[in-house]
Amino acid sequence: MVEIKNVAVLGASGNLGQVVVAALLKAGFVVTAVVRPESKANTSPDVTVKTSSYSDTAALTSAFQDQHAVVEAFNPAAAGHQRAIVEAAVAAGVSHLITPEFGADSFNPYLDEVLLYEPKLEAQRQLDDVLARTKATLSWTAVNIGVWFDWAIEQGIFWVDKRTKTITRFGSGNQKYCMSRLAMTGDAVVAVLKQPHLFHNRPAYFASHTVSTNELIGIIKEELGGQEWKVVDVPLSGFADEARKLWEQDTRDGVQDRLHTRAYAMLGTVSMFDENNRYGADFGTKLEPGWDEGEAALRRRLKELLS
Numbered sequence: 001m002v003e004i005k006n007v008a009v010l011g012a013s014g015n016l017g018q019v020v021v022a023a024l025l026k027a028g029f030v031v032t033a034v035v036r037p038e039s040k041a042n043t044s045p046d047v048t049v050k051t052s053s054y055s056d057t058a059a060l061t062s063a064f065q066d067q068h069a070v071v072e073a074f075n076p077a078a079a080g081h082q083r084a085i086v087e088a089a090v091a092a093g094v095s096h097l098i099t100p101e102f103g104a105d106s107f108n109p110y111l112d113e114v115l116l117y118e119p120k121l122e123a124q125r126q127l128d129d130v131l132a133r134t135k136a137t138l139s140w141t142a143v144n145i146g147v148w149f150d151w152a153i154e155q156g157i158f159w160v161d162k163r164t165k166t167i168t169r170f171g172s173g174n175q176k177y178c179m180s181r182l183a184m185t186g187d188a189v190v191a192v193l194k195q196p197h198l199f200h201n202r203p204a205y206f207a208s209h210t211v212s213t214n215e216l217i218g219i220i221k222e223e224l225g226g227q228e229w230k231v232v233d234v235p236l237s238g239f240a241d242e243a244r245k246l247w248e249q250d251t252r253d254g255v256q257d258r259l260h261t262r263a264y265a266m267l268g269t270v271s272m273f274d275e276n277n278r279y280g281a282d283f284g285t286k287l288e289p290g291w292d293e294g295e296a297a298l299r300r301r302l303k304e305l306l307s
Helices: 015-026 057-063 076-092 115-134 149-155 182-194 213-223 239-252 262-273 294-306
Strands: 006-010 030-035 048-051 069-072 096-099 139-144 166-170 176-180 202-205 209-212 230-234
Touching: 006 015, 015 030, 015 182, 030 057, 048 057, 057 076, 069 076, 076 096, 076 115, 096 115, 096 182, 115 239, 115 262, 139 182, 149 294, 166 213, 166 262, 176 182, 209 213, 209 294, 213 294, 239 262
Parallel strands: 006 030, 006 069, 030 048, 069 096, 096 139, 139 202, 166 230
Antiparallel strands: 176 209
């Protein structure tokens, strides 16, 4: 297998792309950012910048020349261009592809019920189709990382809200889920690209912690006992049906920016807190060895984030 040294990153200027690029540079990789013509490159001076539309196979093939790996760190909506990206990677002789997962277990058999994941599922289908048709040797890894709890808390979109000192408990609060530091995503990508043979053509699972909301409540009350935290209970009965109706209405209305809709947020909640883990939010039993950071680290990080 080819040793990976040169890595092209799609979406290098985004929240995910920035931490991936930083981790790759720190680990000694040579990084090229492939940016769309309408985008502005916001990268380190150590990064080479090339321009290509994600739908332009010829331009992407040129941008991928001499690259050993490609990392798809872009907004999930861009996953619809997977066919062109994979065809370009094959034509350019790229060895390894990190697919646009970076969240829930997108290989869960029921995830198609959570409509917001359709772009990622379609990207998987397009990848399989191109590789089967071309019989290419391009290998791939899907990095599943769970929710970025530190980033989400800072953005005010986590179920622990430091501004209002409120914890929202969906359902029983006993449902476990996997969550990670945003920066850990970069570490996971580095781990895969340093030893791609260990992650050949399969999903790989990384998470800082596997925890329930009730466990978070206990930790916060213990670590931040001097603060007045309130728990708000939200029942899940009928929640999924309402979310899907809102999604269907958005479809009829021609909504393009799904990411900031109420339906998107509600469907994400459904995937995280299903009482039977139907959508695989808890993939703790699948974690790569040695990646859980432990309760002490969680306590310390929550105290830092919420103080």
